[in-house]
Amino acid sequence: MVIQKSGSVDTGHDTKEPIDEKPADAEIVSVMGSENGDEALELVGKERTQQFSEEYNRRLRRKLDFIIPPLCAAVYFTQFLDKTSLNYASIMGFPITGQQYNLVSLAFYVGFLIWEFPTVYISQKLRVAKYLGCNVVVWGIILMLQASTSSFSAFFALRFLLGMCECCVAPTLILIISMFYKKDEQGVRVAYFYVMNGLTQVFGGFVAYGISFYSGKAIAPYKIVYLLLGGLAILVGIAVILWLPDSPVHARLLSKEERIAVLERVREDQSGTTNKRWKKDQIIEAVTDIRTWLIVLSTMMTSIPNGALSNFSNIIIKNLGYSSRQTLILSTPAGGIAAVMTLFCGWYSDRFMSRMVPIVFALVPTIVGAAMLIGLNDSGQKGVLLFAVYLIGTFGSALSTIYAYNASNTSGHTKKNTINGMTLVSFGLGNIIGTEIFQPKDAPNYIPGKIAILVLLTVQLFLCYLLRGINLHMNKQRKARLEEEKARHGWTDEDVQKERERHAFMDLTDKQNLFFVYTT
Template sequence: MPVAELEKNFDQKDITSRSEEKFSPVSDHPRTDSDSGSELDLNGDDALRLVGKERTVEFSEEFNRKLRRKLDIMIIPLAAAVYFTQYLDKTSLNYASIMGLPITGQHYNLVALAFYIGFLAFEFPTVYLSQKSGRVGKYLGMNIVIWGALLMLHAVGTSFGAFFTLRVLLGMCESCTAPSLILIVSMFYKKDEQASRISWFYVMNGLTRIFGGFVAYGVSFSDNPHIAPYKIIYILLGGLAIFVGLAVVTWMPDSPMTARFLTEEERIACLERVRNDQGGVANKSIKKEQIIEAFTDIRTWLIVLSLMLTNIPNGLSSFSNLVIEGFGYTSRQTLILSTPVGAVESICTLFCGWYSDRKNERMVPVVFAMVPAIIGASILVGLNHAGKKGALLFAIYLVGTMGSSLSTIYAYNASNTSGYTKKSTVNAMSLVTFAVGNIVGSEIFLPQDAPDYIPGKTTILVLLSTQLGVSFLLRWVNLRLNKKKISQLEELKRSKGWSDADVQKERERHAFMDLTDKENIYFVYTA
């Protein structure tokens, strides 16, 4: 239905006409942007087919508030269920390690890193397959169903080879999770809403530590001679993943243009909400020039470095129970005592997400997450032989805050990268770094260093301290780029004789041209 016709049917108290001028989709009426002197990219965003280059309707604040609530009710619970399931599945090995798992010593380390080998190998292919399909939600859901089946197969295999292979395949399937959810959030939510929404589902990483610890504790009392406790864990978690995957296939939207739970006017309103952010929505075409820009953007490599510095320490997630057990606790005590780590991470994640959107900051919340973790790592190293189990346990809880930094970095990518192919590429590079960091991280806690693991704890302390400097550097780069864009825009206004209204009109026309953040002078970086 054309927008002009929709305007007549909309409730006038919710929508007011901004312009009588009709728009024409770019695909039907290509034209040159004579004002800016450059030819607009005719292979623009898929959103152009629905809303065109120029804003033709204005939606009231009440209408947008109701729409946002509708998005929150549908998208966020599904995303939270995905992350809840994924983190349980990924860390199932941590629980199994003290519940009769037949894989021990160096073989355990290799099985722990096998997940990230699969994750690393399939990250770029899975991101581009998702983009080409144009069905981000469905693609994600099918991967979840497959990894649920793989997880249940962990209860069958008992050899090192079987576990290693299954963990590689599990990593391949789970590699699409974060990129898919980050893209979905960036499609449906404004920049100043993205960090909090990502934190709302990323908080599941912390909550699963609580849930998983208590479930594993309960299962540990099983005395069934026919099935080991670790096998029960794998069967339960695999079945849960299949259920969540089917729910995602059924209800998770692929984009605002095709979301079945939205009416046509709500789809248009959804696109108009994000127009000023200049981030675009979706494009199935993989653009080589955007891939090149992603790899040559200094900010991409600073993000890569940032993720490396935070994900090598994240290797502790696979060894935290062994570390706590090394303090002198029993296996069952360890399962219970490890759960507060999840509570600490959850609280920190929600606070960082709230602060990030409230203050329009991305890197400062990362620093907030790093400082307690650095203090915790210092205690682990300094009090290692002091015999103070309570202080060492408290230190483990403090180190748990570092996990919340990842959700803010993901929000950084969603808010600070434009051009669909570039955004997909940066997301893929981020998750490849996540995998590499965790592969390295799984090797800093070596069997010969048990039970103290001093080299691993010292590595965490050094890397997290370095991350503080990288965060401030990345923030400075973004602010500097914004100043440069403001200067360029002011010069363009003077040379063209534009008013502020003219600038706003041009900003709206560029929103869905699938331009990168560097190409689009109207794109503003979030520090």
């Protein structure tokens, strides 16, 4: 039997000073008799009483990998495909053009921005996966409705509602990954769903290319895109409702023993799982943490180019001198390059427990590509400029790594949700700005927009190193404080491990929990 029982753990020894009930140091938080802890306490309690073999944990992780990453990937695949459906429609007879097209692009992110905090609040009160699945079904219906109209006002309203439904996706997926996987496994698992951004570009390009051969008069080609993608979203939403677990405590596809094992796997990371109660002190800590605002700013630096390129990349390629049909097929390699970069950054992120360095890897090719598009604009070298367009797609991996950063560097359920919400609000605001940096008056070359991308991502390089430096400094301070506490309480290394385990599921924030270690 792989599971081994041990007796309950004594939290103190006669010869050693126990942890203070109300310590003078705010970093050591008493966990005695807490009523505000994680729901994981229902299954595993404050102290580890069961041990699982490495082989058992490996088999359990493989089982999780067959359930969670594929469903997360399906949701993200659907979301990005649906969000960028306008990009394909724009060269397939879409009736809205010029500044009205910009406004329709913008409407999605306005809905996204306005509804982000309400959706995070609602999701914390409900079963997160069920809430996510219902949103996917609803946005599939909304997407199909876009095939029923040709008016600007209707498209604007439907895109606005689409943004409201889709804004719950990233916070929910980040939260689920952080509940089921250890820190050194999260980067790759986030990459597994975020890689869909690149793969959807390949898939969507080929689908749109195939539809472009349709010559019937019964329905416009862009409407076929909306009906097809909307139907796919509804199927994915139903699958999420049925099979994606809300948390380790409520994972119906796992036995009770496996649910306990999942929680014991992540106990050491001190990140916890979920708590239905919103805590004011955790909100205050989130908004007063300088790292939160650096993540918000970094997200915006990435999201402005994303808002521009997700709606205008096909237009840029077409303006190089290609036909609409050629553009659809020529846009697909960019997705493949983006997918490879995302997987590489996810692997590197976990292999070296680094979150900021992979972002630099993702940004540099985009900066080079943007510089090529600006400097070689009048060269007439279509092949070189097309290659530059492919290069600028690598920056998307940066946002994947930011998501992994949030999952690994934030503890306390309310603080997690607050920071994830702020990150996605920044994402929405950045994309709103991004839809306006490629102005009709700058067509066909859009030089000001390309310069903006170059500048923004260069600034983000410096933000990455600043965040990395802050986390390294905080870990150094945390280590010194822990040594002081060991000496003050007379703890052995075994006592420290016991205290670390007892703090894991008390829904403490990373700053409240002395045993939390930041990933750089």
